[in-house]
Amino acid sequence: MVKIDLTGKTAIVTGSSEGIGLGIAIRLAEAGAKVIVNGRHQEKLNSAIAEVKKAAPEAEVVGFVGDLGQAEGCDALVKAHPACDILVNNVGIFSPQGNFFDIGDDCWQNFFDINVMSGVRLSRAYAKKMAEKGWGRVLFISSESGFNIPEEMVHYGFSKTAQIAIARGLAKTLAGTGVTVNSVLPGPTLSDGLKKMLEPEVKKTGKSYEEAAADFTKNLRPSSIIERAASVEEVANMVLYAASPLASATTGAALRVEGGILNYL
Structure with missing residues (x-):
């Protein structure tokens, strides 16, 4: 059995107080990484930290409370934790809004700020330091909706397409540095x-x-x-692999863990 060992690595998982983000934090901690868990509410974050520690009692788990949909929240995270080896840009929102013509500017801007700009700001802050060290992993948790745009959530699909594009472009920017950048595409x-x-x-x-x-x-x-x-664990397993030394030749990729929804080769 292949064992993934992330001992000595520090991972930041945004939006990890529940859901897929929490599942990813647990998997990384189980592999030996120090994990920084993020959420907007202290009580919920405390519960998430307890879950991670329950799954990985030996792991070092740190919480950061902050709204990463705002530049100030991203700046505060970088100030509190100036460097990391693995950055998982997971924070995001989704909600069916119905007719495209009824989705206002504020909604579009909110999805862009949270789903897209959080990852842009944090990648800008952390990836350069990873390149200087010669090793790093940046992951954007996108969606099959980035290719298969839902008509009831055009604004969401747009934000997920943007993540895929940013990951591809950043991978090229970091060519030859030892830092890989990928997007991960869950389905339901x-x-x-x-x-x-x-x-x-x-x-x-x-x-x-x-x-x-x-x-x-x-x-x-x-x-x-x-x-x-899919289960949260199935998505987290893909992220764990992509975050590991085993995935050293995987970069600029959109890694599908959507159950075959995307109907192309």
């Missing part, structure tokens, strides 16, 4: 956010979250080959 994932969205259906039908998520996937993403939502 049984995260806390999806569970919250499915809760009315679960209560109404008595189905499990897994069953309701499978129905959701088949209805909204009928091209899915696995015909179910």
Whole structure:
């Protein structure tokens, strides 16, 4: 069995107080990395830190409270933690807003600030230092929606396409430095956010979250080959590999962990 060892590495995972971000933080900690967990609320962050430590009792886990959708929040994170070896730009929001013509400027700007500019600002701050050391990993948690733009969430799809483009361009910028940059493309994932969205259906039908998520996937993403939502752990496993020394020849890639939804080779 291949063992991924991140001992001696420091990882920052943004938006990691729940969901996919928390799953990623747990996997990195289990592999021996020091992990900086981020969220906007102290109580929720404390709970996340406890979960990471429960899964990886020997790991060093540090919390940072801050809104990374604002430049001030990103600056505060960099001031508190000036360097890292692994940066996972995971913080993001999504919500179906319906008709394109009803989505106002404020909504577009909010999605851009949180989903796109947080990763731009933090990558700008950390990637240059990684290059100076000759090793680093930058990951953008994008989505299959970056290619398969949902008509009910054009603003979300746009922000995810932007992440893929930034990751590709930054990988080229860092050519030959030992720093890799990739985007990761989950599909429907049984995260806390999806569970919250499915809760009315679960209560109404008595189905499990897994069953309701499978129905959701088949209805909204009928091209899915696995015909179910991925687990948080399945997405985190892809991120763990991409963050590891094993992925040294993988850069500038859009790594798909979306169950085959994207209908191209």
